[in-house]
Amino acid sequence: MAQKDLFELEICIESKSEYMDFDEPDYSEMTCRCALHEGVQIEIEEKPTTMGQLVKIIIAMQKFKTHHKVQSTMFTEHEVFNIFMDSVVEESVANVVCCDASKTYNKQDNVMECTVCDKLQKSLVKSTIAPVLQAVTLKGGNLHRRVLFHLSSYTPPRCSDLRGQPVCLGIAKSKLYLSCTNVSGTPTLSIEEINDKDTLKTISANNDMDRVLFLRRGTGNSVNTFESVKYPGWFISTSQADHECVDMCVENDASRLKVFTLYDKTVVFDN
Structure with a gap:
């Protein structure tokens, strides 16, 4: 996740926190969208019961950004070849025909x-x-x-x-x-x-x-x-x-x- 996307998510949470009780938060109207890259979005629609669950989401996204490189929607030739080999090409079993050694x-x-x-x-x-x-x-x-x-x-x-x-x-x-x-x-x-x-x-x-x-x-x-x-x-x-x-x-x-x-x-x- 890009740093800008994570920052927008934090601001969104902070703006909502100014008007809610920290012990009993209400996120019924909150919808946060974070653009990973062009054409792809993440939407958070569920209602966390505690602020701790929301913090865990932020931490998980930060780890995802650190350990996984976000790829574009365009595939390299090598990636397309691997997808083709994994998804299209089916394994076949060759039947070995035993020749008649005695020539009958x-x-x-x-x-x-x-x-x-x-x-x-x-x-x-x-x-x-x-x-x-x-x-x-x-x-x-x-x-x-x-x-x-x-x-x-x-x-x-x-x-x-x-x-x-x-x-x-x-x-x-x-x-x-x-x-x-x-x-x-x-x-x-x-x-x-x-x-x-x-x-x-x-x-x-x-x-x-x-x-x-x-x-x-x-x-x-x-x-x-x-x-x-x-x-x-x-x-x-x-x-x-x-x-x-x-x-x-x-x-x-x-x-x-x-x-x-x-x-x-x-x-x-x-x-």
């Missing part, structure tokens, strides 16, 4: 039946000599030799950064599945027989079953690539020549064909 893949209900051809329209057929696939140009009545695949989709693990849809490529009406395994230090495409299909419902790297998973990536059905989940960077591919085996190759291998087209597509129930 769960099979979905949808299964697509289809045939597969490479970029040169060579069909994937099963060799009559060995358990391998070949890319062959079929004509006329030989189209029945095309392998009918069942593409089963899988839900990817949480927090995964996979670049495609995980799928399993099974040969229809059989227990045969395409798998990528390490042969003499090189990822190789194989046809594997799996008798217990229940092992394919939930696949993880812990049980080594991720060898049958491939990341299908592409535009629509005409441009598809199949990258091994177990060996990232290795893709199912065919040779430029006819009747060659289907195998794996690295992404930058320009001598092999890695893009495939899906034909005869239909949704089936895979039991």
